[in-house]
Amino acid sequence: MSIPDFLEFGSKLTNLEKTRNFNVFGNYSLDPFRNLIDSHGWRDRKKERFRISVVGTNGKGSVSHFLAGSFSNLGYKTGLYTSPHLLDPKERIRLGPNFDPVKEEDLKEISNILFAESNSEELSFLSWFEWFTLGSFVLFEKKDIAVQVYEAGLGGRLDATKLAEADIVVLCAIGEDHKAVLGNTKEAILKEKLGIVSERTKIVFALEPEASLLKILKKFCSEKELELHLFPSLLEGKSYLDHNQEYVKFIVRNLQEYISKKLPSLEKVEQTNSKPLALPPGRLETVSDSPLIVFDPAHNPDAIRVTLASLPSAFPGKRFSIIAGFLPDKEGESMAEKLLEYTKTQKSNLYFLDSKEFKLPEGYGSYSIPPEKLSEILKTSDATEGFLVLGSFRLYSYIKTDI
Structure with missing residues (x-):
């Protein structure tokens, strides 16, 4: 029996980015997706890994790209998972050091793994976003990717990328968007985004928000015993891309010592010459x-x-x-x-x-x-x-x- 094509199989799944029927989140649970991938070990860390979740309303795409480029420049094999895409869904899964959209042969490798251990019937309940998230989990482990950066989709608590169980959570600017799903206030939206934190999470980085949000953030991190690092929010008149690059430099500086102490065996490859961080596609x-x-x-x-x-x-x-x-x-x-x-x-x-x-x-x-x-x-x-x-x-x- 032939192995289904990754993109073709995904095209038959429910795609909320097309239907915009976000009402389904009223009864949504991550448990079926979690049970499926855990039954096959598809998110297991084969070696020591460093996983980063990037959440927020605005800026998380550029921050994710800059983070991936920074860790690649430090000599780590790095993978990047983002959404949505501009022209081609293959843009969502990228591998360093060039971070070009995932290749057809890599998608074929993902399909070979998934359909060797499962079948179309078992996988058909997944959403389009869950399918691509699963593809990134499988490919990053197959390619032995040490640093994995996952940009959250719509939210946090119910986002498929939550199952990456990130070591570090990076919080970008919070704004009012998708209020019917995430909440009618910034306070409610922040709490929903912070739901991406898992038991593995040790550190939260955040752009310093307004006072009411900062109070919620500090209380959350204190209760979860998470280390919190704040970076100044964007000043008026400055390019948000320049600001997000500085935010990422701050994050990486703080994480280098953490990695050396807590993840001493995180594998590096032979470091090539570092290059300027590429601007993320589609942002200004x-x-x-x-x-x-x-x-x-x-x-x-x-x-x-x-x-x-x-x-x-x-x-x-x-x-x-x-x-x-x-x-x-x-x-x-x-x-x-x-x-x-x-x-x-x-x-x-x-x-x-x-x-x-x-x-x-x-x-x-x-x-x-x-x-x-x-x-x-x-x-x-x-x-x-x-x-x-x-x-x-x-x-x-x-x-x-x-x-």
Whole structure:
């Protein structure tokens, strides 16, 4: 019998990123996924490992990429698991030192392992996200990856990546997003994110939050007997990518001593010349120079604010018009207000994609454009103007096609 293709099998599973039916979380439990992988030993650590969970509302993608690059530069075999993807689902699983999307032969190796020990019927209850998370567990162990970085998906307590049982948890900025699933306040969302902590977790790193959140964070770490390290939150006017690089440098500095004392046999490979940390794809990414088109996946009010504030330092002297596309479950009106205020100040243009896929913010009909007009609008910029395209990750494929 032929072994099912990894991506093809995954495409038949429930994919909440497509359906957006987050109501299923009302009855969701990690136990079936946990029982499955433990019955086969698919998350077992074959050797000493160092696993890092990165959680939060905003910034966790760039922090995850920077962490993986930093540990790879230190000479550790490093794996990176992130979500969502921009163009190809293979982007979610990456191996150092180059961190290119996982290769077809590696996916075939994952399938060989999974279907040699299980079958389609046993695996068919998994969600698409659980399937890819399982793939990362299996591949990282098969490839003998010493440092494994897992970016959480939607939450923390019920996130499939929780089963990595991280040694270290890295907390990024907390904002209001997916409130129907995670809670209506930042305090509730923080508690949900901190649920990713396991019995193996020893240290929490966090961007210092506002007072009410800091109180919850300190109480949580004290009760769990976790060491807490705080780093200053983002200052206004600074690029969030620069800030997140500094946050990661702080984390790595503190962890080097911890690893040398607590994980003395964590395996290193022959160290090559360290290279500058690559900027994560899709975050304030210049996808075209002429016309200047910048993409960022800011898709909640706090992320919108931080991205707009990052533009002057990241692109000095440039004036940006904005093209935004928000998915139906997003609170588009509050984000639209911030974007309109920015474009009025800049004396630039604002557009919202309106289609079956993208929801037009209520009251912003005069700013709407159909996706098929996107290419035409992108050609209207002058030498001093650029376009910032933001919102859903799905927009990335639109602009890559249209430029």
